[in-house]
Amino acid sequence: MTNSSKPHQFTDGTVPFPPRCCFISTATVPDEPSSFTLASKFLEWRQAMSREFDALVNTNTWTLVPPSCASNLIGCKWVFKTKLCADGSIERRKARLVAKGFHQQPRIDYTETFSLVVKPSTIRLVLSIAISHRWSLRQIDI
Known part of the structure; x- marks a missing residue:
């Protein structure tokens, strides 16, 4: 009667953006270093x-081999993250050593690729969220 229309109802499983409700964290994250040089100045990050x-050493993640002219040397870098408790206090500082895989070249540095496999618990979680919100589901292969 007022010439207003109903909002569009998404039935194909898409989610409107921005979401109708969201949680905003009020916790402030302490500064995380962006390089090894900065992190090495602090005891917590060194630990x-x-x-x-x-x-990485205990799980035999890598084996050192002599460099070869036939392949590129792939560097690594440290990534730092501060993990917080629910109340916003610092739980722990986490450092990860990651390979700079974007420097690799197909057929020179590798011949095979690996595709991650989703865990069944993740599938159950996504399905339960979809059911509780009455979203329709589609399965696609990417």
Whole structure:
């Protein structure tokens, strides 16, 4: 009667943006270093890097081999993250040593690729959220 229309109802599983409701964190994250040089100045970050390196060594993550002219040397970098508790206090500092895989070239540095497999618990979680919001589901292969 007022010439207003009903909002569009999404029935194909799409989610409107911005979402109708969202949670905004009021916790402030302490500064995270952007480089090894900055992180190495702080004891907490040095301990986090030490824990990560020890874990990589203990699990035999890599094997050192002499460099070859037939392949590129792939560097690595440290990534730092501060994990917070629910109340906003610092739970721990986490450091990860990651390979700079974007420097690799197909057929020179690798011949195979790996596709991650989703965990069944993740599928159950997504399905339960979709059901609770009465979203329709589609399955696609990407």
